[in-house]
Amino acid sequence: xxxxxxxxxxxxxxxxxxxxxxxxxxxxxxxxxxxxxxxxxxxxxxxxxxxxxxxxxxxxxxxxxxxxxxxxxxxxxxxxxxxxxxxxxxxxxxxxxxxxxxxxxxxxxxxxxxxxxxxxxxxxxxxxxxxxxxxxxxxxxxxxxxxxxxxxxxxxxxxxxxxxxxxxxxxxxxxxxxxxxxxxxxxxxxxxxxxxxxxxxxxxxxxxxxxxxxxxxxxxxxxxxxxxxxxxxxxxxxxxxxxxxxxxxxxxxxxxxxxxxxxxxxxxxxxxxxxxxx
Amino acid sequence: xxxxxxxxxxxxxxxxxxxxxxxxxxxxxxxxxxxxxxxxxxxxxxxxxxxxxxxxxxxxxxxxxxxxxxxxxxxxxxxxxxxxxxxxxxxxxxxxxxxxxxxxxxxxxxxxxxxxxxxxxxxxxxxxxxxxxxxxxxxxxxxxxxxxxxxxxxxxxxxxxxxxxxxxxxxxxxxxxxxxxxxxxxxxxxxxxxxxxxxxxxxxxxxxxxxxxxxxxxxxxxxxxxxxxxxxxxxxxxxxxxxxxxxxxxxxxxxxxxxxxxxxxxxxxxxxxxxxxxxxxxxxxxxxxxxxxxxxxxxxxxxxxxxxxxxxxxxxxxxxxxxxxxxxxxxxxxxxxxxxxxxxxxxxxxxxxxxxxxxxxxxxx
Numbered sequence: 267x268x269x270x271x272x273x274x275x276x277x278x279x280x281x282x283x284x285x286x287x288x289x290x291x292x293x294x295x296x297x298x299x300x301x302x303x304x305x306x307x308x309x310x311x312x313x314x315x316x317x318x319x320x321x322x323x324x325x326x327x328x329x330x331x332x333x334x335x336x337x338x339x340x341x342x343x344x345x346x347x348x349x350x351x352x353x354x355x356x357x358x359x360x361x362x363x364x365x366x367x368x369x370x371x372x373x374x375x376x377x378x379x380x381x382x383x384x385x386x387x388x389x390x391x392x393x394x395x396x397x398x399x400x401x402x403x404x405x406x407x408x409x410x411x412x413x414x415x416x417x418x419x420x421x422x423x424x425x426x427x428x429x430x431x432x433x434x435x436x437x438x439x440x441x442x443x444x445x446x447x448x449x450x451x452x453x454x455x456x457x458x459x460x461x462x463x464x465x466x467x468x469x470x471x472x473x474x475x476x477x478x479x480x481x482x483x484x485x486x487x488x489x490x491x492x493x494x495x496x497x498x499x500x501x502x503x504x505x506x507x508x509x510x511x512x513x514x515x516x517x518x519x520x521x522x523x524x525x526x527x528x529x530x531x532x533x534x535x536x537x538x539x540x541x542x543x544x
Numbered sequence: 545x546x547x548x549x550x551x552x553x554x555x556x557x558x559x560x561x562x563x564x565x566x567x568x569x570x571x572x573x574x575x576x577x578x579x580x581x582x583x584x585x586x587x588x589x590x591x592x593x594x595x596x597x598x599x600x601x602x603x604x605x606x607x608x609x610x611x612x613x614x615x616x617x618x619x620x621x622x623x624x625x626x627x628x629x630x631x632x633x634x635x636x637x638x639x640x641x642x643x644x645x646x647x648x649x650x651x652x653x654x655x656x657x658x659x660x661x662x663x664x665x666x667x668x669x670x671x672x673x674x675x676x677x678x679x680x681x682x683x684x685x686x687x688x689x690x691x692x693x694x695x696x697x698x699x700x701x702x703x704x705x706x707x708x709x710x711x712x713x714x715x716x717x718x719x720x721x722x723x724x725x726x727x728x729x730x731x732x733x734x735x736x737x738x739x740x741x742x743x744x745x746x747x748x749x750x751x752x753x754x755x756x757x758x759x760x761x762x763x764x765x766x767x768x769x770x771x772x773x774x775x776x777x778x779x780x781x782x783x784x785x786x787x788x789x790x791x792x793x794x795x796x797x798x799x800x801x802x803x804x805x806x807x808x809x810x811x812x813x814x815x816x817x818x819x820x821x822x823x824x825x826x827x828x829x830x831x832x833x834x835x836x837x838x839x840x841x842x843x844x845x846x847x848x849x850x851x852x853x854x855x856x857x858x859x860x861x862x863x864x865x866x867x868x869x870x871x872x873x874x875x876x877x878x879x880x881x882x883x884x885x886x887x888x889x890x891x892x893x894x895x896x897x898x899x900x901x902x903x904x905x906x907x908x909x
Contacts, residue, residue, distance in 0.1 A: 292715060332801060356804025363802075368795050369849035376850060383792050384804035389785055436803070 282306040282329055282359070282440055282472065287338035289321075289328050297336060298324045300496040306440075311466045311473045313483035315507075316493030317517050322476040323364065323444050325493065329474065330361045330442050342440075356384035359440040360433035364448070366425075370418035374428050377417065378403055381435025403434035406469075407461055423454025430461060441465065443475040447482060455479070459486040484508050485529045492516045505530050514538060558846045562860040566642075569867035573641075574634045578879040581626055589630040594621055605631055606766055637764040637874075638867065643772045644761070644829045645839070645866030647821040649858025650783045652836030653843075654818035657790040657851060658811050659719045662844075666822035666836035669726040669815060673733025674704025675826040679756045680740040683749045694771055694827035697756065701823035704729055709812065716808050718797070722815075759832030759885030761870050768828040775824040780859065782817055787852035790814060794849070832866075832885045834892025839865055841899070 283305040290297035298321045306312055306329070314322045327333045328340055331347045340347040342358060360381075368377055381403065382396045404410045407427045417425060426446060433441055446462070447455040463486055465471045477483040483490060484504040492500040492507055494516045500507045508530045510523055521534040575586045595602045601620045604612040623631070651666030659668065678700025682693055689696070709717065712725035737757070744750050755762070789810045792800045800807040825832065842865075843857030866884075869891065873884040 330802060332798060351804075352801060352806055353804035356802060361802040363798055366795070366799065372849050376848075380792055380795065380803065383788065386788070 281308060281344065282340075282342055282474075284329065284335075284340045285338055287325075287328060287340060288336050289324055289333055290336050298496050299328065299335075301338065302496070302498055303338075304491065304498060304501070306472060306474055307489050308472050309466065309470045310488035311462060311475065311486060312489040312491060313487040314474065314476045314491045314493060315478075315480055315483055315516070320493040320516075321496040322493055324496075326361075326442050326444050326474065326476050330359060331355045332361070353384050356436060356438075358438050359442065360436040360438040362426075362429055362433050362441070362443040362446055364444045366429050368417055371416045373413070374409055374415055374417065374420070374431075375400070375404070375413040377428060378409075378413075378431045378435050381432040384436060399435050399437050403431040406434055406465065407431040408457075421454070423450045423457065426450060426454070426458055427461065430458070434465070439470075440472045440474075443473065445476050445478060448478055455482060462486065480508060480513070480532050481526065481529075484531070485526070508532050555846050559857075559860055562857075562864045566860070566864040566867050569864070569871045570638045572871045572875065573638050573867065574630060576875055576878070577629075577634065579626075579629050585626050586630060589624070589626040590635075592624070592627040592631075594623055595627065595631065606769075608766060608770060611770075632765065636766045636769050637761055637870070639769050640761055640764040640772065640828060641866045641870045642863040643769065643776045644825045644832065645835065645862030645864070646859050647772070647776055647779060647825045647862075648832065648836035648866070649839035649843070649862030650779060650855055651818040651821040651825075653840040653851065653854050653858055654783060654790065654814050654821075655836075656840055657794055658814050658818075659723055660794060660796070661719065661723065662841065663837070664723070665834070666818060666825075667831060669722060669819065670704035670708040670729035670733065671701040671819055671822045671826070672831050673730040673737075674707075675701035675823065675831065676737050676757050677704070677733045677740075680737050680744075680753055683753050684740050684743050687749070693756075694768070697830075698823035698827040701826055702819055704733060705815070705819040709815070716797075717811065755883060756826075756830040758883040759830035759888070760873070760881075760883035761829050762874075762881050762883070764828075772824050772828045775820065779817060779821040779824070780855075783821075783855050784852065786810075786814060786817075787850075787855055790851040794851075830883075830885065833889040834895075835862065835865055835869070835888050838892050838895050841895075 283303075285303045287299055287302045288297050289299040302321075302325060314325060316322050324333065328335060331340065331342070331350065331352075334348060342350060342355065347355065378400050379392070379396075382392060382399060385396065385399075386392065404413055407430050409424070409427050409431050412420065412424060412428075417428070420428065430443070430446070443462070446458050450458065459482060462473055462475065466473050466488075475483075475487070487504060490501065490504050490507040491498050492512060499515055500512050508523060510521060513519060513521055513523075513532055513534075517534075518538040519534050520536045520538060521532055523530045523532050525531070574590065575581070575583060581589070595605070598621055600612075600617040601623070603615070603617050604620050607615070648666055652664070655664040655666055655668050656662050675697040678696050679693060682689055682696055708722065708725045708729050711728060712718075712721040714721065741750070741753065744753065789805060792803055792805055793807060793810060793814070795803075797807040800810070822836065839858050839862045840854055843854050843861050847853035847857050865888075869887045870884045873882050873887045876882070
């Protein structure tokens with residue numbers, strides 16, 4: 267890489283971090299996140315792991331600027347998120363939610379086109395740059411062949427790729443994915459994760475993904491964060507984080523770690539204690 | 545580079561059908577009525593050179609005396625009776641039906657979008673309750689301001705929309721909360737309306753009140769066209785300009801925010817626009833059932849869910865349906881006329897029956 271391109275990409279690469287982040291919901295007494303401070307590694311794939319209710323999705327939504335923190339700060343490119351205009355955030359950061367809904371008979375391309383919304387001013391028509399971004403998003407996700415298909419005719423795996431394509435059409439440097447593989451079959455899981463890996467490696471996009479499948483996360487990510495009860499109990503490279511002790515602490519399970527050709531594979535064996543934690 | 549998408553190609557045939565239906569209905573409305581005349585006479589009246597040859601006369605007819613005086617145009621020339629009937633009674637009724645059809649179609653499209661519910665209509669968010677109540681209050685309690693009834697009906701509709709919004713607000717609104725609040729306000733408003741009905745003593749006022757609450761274009765004149773036209777231009781322009789916002793809102797608030805939209809604000813402004821459209825039709829034609837509901841439905845089956853195409857389609861299909869329904873209302877039992885709201889109610893209900901039998905689900909997730 268030449269020095270010039272490094273300089274331009276360095277200014278373009280967006281940085282996302284939070285400090286002492288506390289987030290709760292109106293009807294819950296206890297906050298879901300209790301003072302989390304993290305820095306998302308730039309141009310890497312980070313996965314967030316943790317049991318149900320540990321605050322993974324809440325963390326992701328807070329980092330996306332979707333939830334106002336009750337205390338603490340989220341910074342995007344050094345700017346405090348709550349002070350940023352929604353449009354400015356949307357040009358830097360794209361999100362894939364766990365649940366997505368769109369009119370059933372909308373075509374793939376029409377949906378992906380909505381990803382250009384943050385780049386267009388009121389009354390401004392889509393131009394050449396927007397068309398290029400849409401084509402690129404379709405290409406990177408392999409959804410070009412189904413571009414004219416209506417959403418209701420797609421499998422859930424294809425649909426997931428289409429929603430990722432929409433976020434890609436936003437042309438953001440950061441992409442946050444909330445359980446991108448959870449309801450997919452194995453083939454589609456691998457397909458989605460390959461797209462994610464490629465976005466990071468070939469296009470320098472910073473990715474944060476909340477995941478349930480520990481082994482899939484270990485295999486595809488550079489960095490892992492382990493959450494429990496609204497706090498980060500470990501973070502680092504997959505092989506450092508996915509250990510028997512840490513998995514016990516996070517998930518209350520006994521198991522063992524075996525070598526899965528380069529990335530750790532965790533085999534869960536039994537739950538710890540008689541009753542599940544509340 | 546290939547054209548963006550196959551589905552966005554302009555549907556020529558359905559558009560032509562809508563225009564043809566509207567044209568036929570308009571011709572029926574202009575050609576037939578209690579004052580009988582032949583096709584040639586009607587054509588002669590429509591193309592009367594006394595009008596077209598003297599723009600001042602035409603302007604005075606359309607703009608009204610006061611505005612024509614303000615513009616300083618010369619006084620009218622005397623017109624033949626057929627010309628007078630066609631131009632001061634039948635043509636304005638056609639124009640008004642056109643305007644009302646467009647407004648209702650647009651209001652329906654916007655409401656179906658922001659509530660993400662294909663069964664939403666323009667009167668959903670308390671508009672009908674407020675307008676109806678305002679009309680009855682005027683007729684019963686303060687009949688002396690009767691001449692301002694159109695304006696008051698419109699204002700009543702908008703006021704109750706704000707009440708609905710206030711009720712729905714709880715850390716922001718949501719589609720479901722808005723619909724529920726609309727139902728609450730409609731229920732209470734309806735009850736109070738019925739109570740006021742019981743207080744009306746003379747038959748004339750009851751007749752007026754029923755006309756307002758079922759919707760009618762009887763008595764349409766250029767004056768009403770003048771009331772509704774400017775708002776219609778504004779509503780159409782703003783709705784088309786914000787079609788992209790409507791598209792994104794359809795994906796849900798969370799997604800809309802992630803795309804950089806202030807979802808709450810956009811929803812309020814769009815709802816306000818639709819209420820405005822609905823209120824302006826109430827002001828000139830009362831509450832016409834079902835049109836705002838079925839027009840977007842019909843258009844959607846042709847153009848799909850994209851808002852811009854939907855809104856444009858409503859500009860054609862709304863007038864076609866409104867003109868046809870009004871022709872039926874005016875001519876079916878001629879010389880007696882029935883409120884157009886009765887026709888649209890019966891036909892609209894029938895259309896939904898057909899939809900229910902044909903499709904498994906009315907609302908697509």
